[in-house]
Amino acid sequence: MKNKLDLAELIFGDIKESVADLEKRFSEREISKDSYVTRFAPSPTGFLHTGSLFTAFIGYKLAHDSDGVFYFRLEDTDTKREVEGSAKELLEQLQLFGITPDEGLTVNGEVGQYGPYTQSKRENIYKIVIKEMIAKGIAYPCFCSKEELETLRNEQEKNKEITGYYGKYATCRNLSADVAYNRIVAGEPYVIRFKSTGDHNNKILVHDEIRGDLELAQNDQDIIILKSDNLPTYHFAHAVDDHFMHTTLVTRGEEWLSSLPIHVELFDALGFSRVKYAHLPVIMKLDNGNKRKLSKRKDDEAAVSYFLKDGYPIEAILTYLMSIANSNFEEYLIENPHESYKSFTFNLNKMSLDGALFDIEKLRYFSKEFLAKLNKNEITKRMLTYTNKFDQEFYLRIKENEQFFKDIINIEREKENPRKDYACLGEIYEGIKFFYNDVFGELVSSVEFNPKIKKETLIAFLNDVKVNLSFDHDEQEWFASLKAIAVKYGFNPNNKEYKLNPEAYTGNIADAAEIVRIAVTTRKQTPNLFAILNILGTKEVNRRIDLVISKI
């Protein structure tokens, strides 16, 4: 007759260490009690998700605001869904946002004493724990096939019972060690399950740092802890890793709330002291009038690369995320205009309980504010990095004459209330392309002037502008000279007078300015005309006017 010890030895014969050895190996962190140890633990299944960035950001803030540790752990136990190279990509994108792990996997390799930080490399640790669990009888091998499980589920559904492997349905939990031993020797495939002692009708009291005290039904499912591929499932790995890595606060999406009872039972059964949890609300999106989680497959904005590609500054993205996380953050910003999310202390209690709708308009607002505050050198530098990656043609154009670009981007910039034209770097080209002579040449063929003004007047006016418009000195003088010319062609420089009898004039001063504006930019709306004329210079302005006249 074989007993539980024999069974444990049969399955994990190569495992010699004990849980006590592990406790010794991964001893308590020397860290203040008030400091949080948090982590970001993604699976390598693709690029960085906006929701993941949010979670990582919160974890990072919490740890750093409390002089704690923020570490990165790779949860790569689902070999089927794994995407090659995504761990690296995740890390790099995180770094772009300034969210660099203090410990665990980093762009420079693994750091820290609680590793390995990649779950597939921790097989041994999991097995040490499971071996003891089998020996103690709180875990057991299960030989049920997927087909059998499927049949069981159908049966349960038909009878309107709770589905799953629990209680009387967990047939393998009653197998004697001897029987199990022999079936394994005979070569039957199996998984390892946790033997739950919970009762679905009883409640457990748990505390969530965001939601407060929660009363949840106990877990009674004999969940799988070791899959047939010898890798642990999430629930078990979470308990083992967060215990031995000494996490103090688990920050994760609220989709995990319903499996909390499993985790709590696991921690208790293993004799681990429970960690704290903060289940973060999920970022949602409105789809046909219904709220739903941002979806990787359906929504472009679910991937942070979407914002990067358009050139939203990472500072603006993080500011936006912080504004959803703690709404008093915006008040903080108003009171402290020179501060940012970096100096703001994030508070879990101020977090909303339900998922916020992703609001691109608000992101755009923060982004405009941010970009407007940059000086010409800073924005040029960013623009160079951005276009080098996403718009080579424009990159080369800027490079060719950096000063020219700086002059353009500096129009109405370095001052108290700068222009807020751009929500992202990707919008800049469209805004200023007419400055470039070759582009102007293409645009000019489709210029249209106010049809109310006669062609002859237009041409005569423009010719006059060519010789008499003065913009070498200051803005006042420029405007005065524009007025002087305009008057000759029947424009009224006094708007109040003009409004009294519009029929008597060719137009008002705005109409006159519009002609010049269209002639040199092909647009009806632009930033300050005086500045534009100066940047282009007399020669180019006159060349453009000639070109335009030839098209009228």
Added chain:
RNA sequence: GGUCCGUUGGAGAAGCGGCUUAACUCAUUGCCCUCUCAAGGCAACACCCAUGGGUUCGAAUCCCAUACGGAUCACCA
């Protein structure tokens, strides 16, 4: 369907039993400024806090029910 979580304006939200004629921010609309646009300034925008019942001298705030929304029920995390 079971279980859990939630519900204050178009969006993020403050509020936690009387100080609320419901803060603040974005969006929207109007006016002012003005060579256009952007910016800036000033206003407006929840006949009331999902609905219905309670508790209370008094409720957005406490309790119950209903409705609605979300999450979750895998050898995925």
